[in-house]
Amino acid sequence: CNFSLYFLLEVERKIRANDREYNSSFKYATNSIKTSKYNPFTFLPLNLFEQFQRIANAYFLFLLILQVIPAISSLSWFTTVVPLVLVLSVTAAKDAIDDIVSTHVTNCVVCGRRTFFSLFNNRLISEKWMNVQVGDIIMLENNQFVTADLFLLSSSEPLNLVYIETAELDGETNLKVKQALTVTGDMGDNLEALAAFNGEVCCEPPNNRLDRFTGTLTFDSQKYSLDNERVLLRGCTLRNTDWCFGLVLFAGPETKLMQNCGKSTFKRTSIDRLMNVLICSTFMYIFGLLALMCIILAVGNGIWENHAGSKFNAFLPREENTVFSAFLTFWSYIIILNTVVPISLYVSMEVIRLGNSYYINWDRTMYHARTDTPAEARTTTLNEELGQIKYIFSDKTGTLTQNIMTFNKCSINGKSYGDVIDHYSGQSLEITEEMTPVDFSFNRLADPKFLFYDHSLVQGVKLELPDVHAFFRLLALCHTVMAEEKREGDLVYQAQSPDEGALVTAARNFGFVFRSRSPETVTIEEMGIQRSYEMLAILDFNNVRKRMSVIVRNPEGKLSLYCKGADTIIYERLHPSCSEVMKVTTEHLNEFAGEGLRTLVLAYKDLDEEYFSEWKQRHHESSVALEDREEKLEKLYEEIEKDMMLIGATAIEDKLQDGVAQTIEQLAKAEIKIWVLTGDKQETAENIGYSCNLLREEMNDVFIVAANSPEEVRQGDARLKMCPDTEQDKFLIPEIILGNTPKVVQDENVNGEYGLVINGHSLAFALESNMELEFLRTACMCKTVICCRVTPLQKAQVVELVKKYKKAVTLAIGDGANDVSMIKAAHIGVGISGQEGMQAVLSSDFSFAQFRFLQRLLLVHGRWSYLRMCKFLRYFFYKNFTFTFVHFWYAFFCGFSAQLGLDLSSWTVVNHLFVWGSLGMFFILTFTMYTDGLFRLRPSSFAFIGTARNCLNQPNVWLTVALTAILCVLPVVAYRFFYSQISPTINDKVRYKVCQTKEPAPRPRRTRLTRRSTRRSGYAFSHAHGYGDLVTSGRFLRRHALTPSTGLIPTGRSPGFKPTGRSAGYSPVGREQNPKQKVEPTSLQMFRAVKDCSF
DSSP states (O other): OOOHHHHHSOOOEEEETTOHHHHHTTTOOOSOOOOOSOOTTTHHHHHHHHHTTSHHHHHHHHHHHHHHOTTTOSSOTHHHHHHHHHHHHHHHHHHHHHHIIIIIHHHHHHHTOEEEEEOTTSOEEEEEGGGOOTTOEEEEETTOBOOSEEEEEEESSGGGEEEEEOHHHHSOOSEEEEEOOHHHHTTTTOHHHHHHOOOEEEEOOSOOOSSOOOEEEEETTEEEEEOGGGEEOTTOEEESOSEEEEEEEEOGGGSHHHHTSOOOOOOOOHHHHHHHHHHHHHHHIIIIIHHHHHHHHHHHHHHHHHHTGGGGTTTSOOOSOHHHHHHHHHHHHHHHGGGGSOTHHHHHHHHHHHHHHHHHHTOGGGOBTTTTBOOEEOOSSOTGGGGGEEEEEEOSTTTTEEEEEEEEEEEETTEEESOEEOTTTOOEEOOOTTSOOOOOTTOTTOOTTOOOOOHHHHHHHHTTOHHHHHHHHHHHHSSOOEEEEEETTEEEEEOSSHHHHHHHHHHHHTTEEEEEEOSSEEEEEETTEEEEEEEEEEEOOOTTTOEEEEEEEOTTSBEEEEEEEOHHHHHTTBOGGGHHHHHHHHHHHHHHHHTTOEEEEEEEEEOOHHHHHHHHHHHHHHHTOSSSHHHHHHHHHHHHSOSBEEEEEEEEEEEEOTTHHHHHHHHHHTTOEEEEEOSSOHHHHHHHHHHTTSSOTTSSEEEEEOOSSHHHHHTOOHHHHHOTTOOSSSSEEEOOBTTBOOEEEOOOOOSSOEEEEEEHHHHHHHTSTTTHHHHHHHHHHSSEEEEESOOHHHHHHHHHHHHHHSSSEEEEEESSGGGHHHHHHSSEEEEEOOSSOSHHHHTOSEEESOTTHHHHIIIIIIHHHHHHHHHHHHHHHHHHHHHHHHHHHHGGGTTTOOOOSSOTTTHHHHHHHHHHHHHHHHHHHHHHHTSHHHHHHOTTTOOOTTHHHHHHTOHHHHHHHHHHHHHHHHHHHHHHHHHHHHSOOHHHHHHHHHHHOOSOOOOOOOOOOOOOGGGTTHHHHTOOSOSHHHHHHTTTOOOSSOOOOOTTSOOOOOOOOOOOOOOOBOOSOSSOSOSOOOOOOOTTOOOOOOOOOOO
16 A cells, blocks of 8 residues: 555554554554754754854854965964864764753653553563554553553453543643443453454544544444543553553654644854844944955055065065955955954853853752752753843742642631631731641541641530531541552542542541542541441532532431532522621631632531432432433532531632742842743632732732633733723834844733733634734733643743744743643743653753742842853953954054964964963972972082972961062952942942841731632632542442552452442531630640741
């Protein structure tokens, strides 16, 4: 068959399992990945091409050609060849080392990982990633990375489920569920059946869409539909699954992860671009101004040749044609005056950049002791660019935040918990590390990492206050978390979201420990007593409901409904008797939201046994209905979730990294704009924006763009609200650079501060060619831009858009594989060595452990590097222009003969010889004249043995040397001192102001602000449809018994569960619900410890 057209444009992919010969005929990509710029064959041409983009190198190549012509060359050709070859060689060696360190090492690590795949001889052998091919069947074990894009065949879990973590793709650490087809899942771990599997897959060609997959499986004359739920993508991690088998669909560069990664580009600094401009100006100067001067000199040469040239024939050969003589003189002076742009300039710049890189590597203030991670400059060519950053594009999860949710505060029956109160002043104290946290030693199953500082809450638990117990009982029961107990007392929770995990962990520490679940029961331990609740129904989260409920029966047979969700949703379904508690709880929610915490409201309801039985029957009928099933179920949920009793509210903090808010504040003062590009949910991103002060309540407005069509995106009037008087056609200005006239979007003045939040679906429309300028113009007017639910490719597209239309230097910072494309697209890429692997670090130009180090990298090292380079260039050009004008002036004294005023072949060597050689010879001769050997040869002539050494041991000699040095340096120091006093620079003024400051500024405290209710319940709003159906059906469950890792030979599969259920009634509180419980503060509450620190 002729596959040439197929290779040019792959329309669909055909794969046959366990048939390498058939699959190899299509020449699909192997699983070997190369991210390096060079290989042994392309290194020399590509590197020379990049180096000759520097006009100085091309300039000296042109001079070399001129020097080869004997008639016009006053210098030997090797005087240019040797330095040029040396410069090119040193730069090429540096580029090769950078490429080997940053990319080839990465390739070796990734491609050298080992996995398992099935051969045709019915056994599993260990093999490297790079040898995996399309059509192979491979086996993965728990906590392993997915080797390539796989079609899931079978797994060790009930109903062929697998649990994966997608942090490397979208930054989310919560687990996601995939399920294999029944027809392939029945093969289990039977190696004979897997080796004999000959199914054919026909699917879409390689693309970068992470959220969709279409294909079909043909097996045993039957066709089965394949979608994204049957596919495991490269970069994911297998969790809570002992083993699984998969068929390789896409390998290596054709995987969706690599399709979203940008290509490695040659990054150049603005200094390099400025040098090209200066050198071009020098060319214009040489061929413009100097051309005019050379014409004058040529005329003078002709006059001199006619009048006085005949007298010097013995010394200077005379050209009969004076015009030709002038022509040769012109080109001769082009060669002589080449020192205007010396070839050593770039080498000197590289040395300075190398030194600046070492300053970054040695900076102890950028060293993170907890992870033993120093800052690292992974490239030596971009240091001074750090001082010119205008736009920062940052990931959220793991970059701004620690990706750790913590239970921070709560409100129970109108009483707020979580603040530490000063007994004397009654004011809330700021929680510091010096404070003593609550002691949970009474609970043997408590999580030692959980910290809480309000001792009154744990006292309420110990006093068995009914409202407090009901609060934590709800948290322990109303969720879809899975518990794994590796050994006695060592519980590990796997949650659908980090929020749920934090709530269940809080209940665990306060004595209500979730132990295990089955399709029919949930087992918790209440204050040391194990109780099993019958799980009758789960009314799960979705984007419309914005709440979750469970219906359970306690061991005593009482039935009740527990619910948690957004405050606006829960308040509409409360009993009228809760109005007073609701008012107080609302005040608490406003306080929590003002601190950037994520809130939920908790409520319960007692159920009647007879009513529930009838409701359960209707629920079953609706769940099997073929028409309007969702609408019928929603009506039933609304019916039962009414007249609930309010218990309280929770406040969860997505912990920011240390110093994030302060760093953002300092960067904003430097007029650096920060855009957040995250794959996380919109509400989560907004909450973090408020937490780190990117979004503030003081802003005039925050525009939310969540459209489903280009027309809806275009209809947004955000720009007109910010600047009504702007004209449509006057925001683009042409910028002429080297003859090109690219369009640049100018900055527009806006009255007030605005924020923009746009989701990935709307961003896809906004980045279209007919709308990208309008989007960029609107975004640049805003103080803060947050793009959520964006793909890795969209992150890179946003960066490219700003680079294309803004005259600004960009920086991208991230910590995961989903940030690699953004890091490569920006002028400067920064990687954070966080919890999502090292892919971002390996693709970055600079790396460190914490976002707060970015402030010092830009405002200290960036500024210093830029100033050092500018001062060096200023001095270097001054020195070389001075040296060049010496030759120009000398032309008037040598008959315009293009002779050298200085002997360039020896003057540098002579200078060094006389300066350094004289010093060396002085000490050598001095010590030699007073040695024992010369004394023995000529005692009368060399009588003073050891005089030189003894002399240097005398203090008065060193005093004389010091006084001489001081007298020589003192005039210069005095001049500079008085000059700084009389005419101080900006740096002198700033330094003087800092010295006059008596006390450092107090550490800024976050002001509590009242925020809209829609900002409070981001947790509830951020969830799509949950896993409630899987829990009740047995499809979301681990096996009861723990199975050890299988190694090379996997074990058998575990049986599934069959769901059952009954009805009953229960009331969690055996008294009136509304009265407040007042708990006096205890003596265990600590005083505030204040420690001022300065940067």
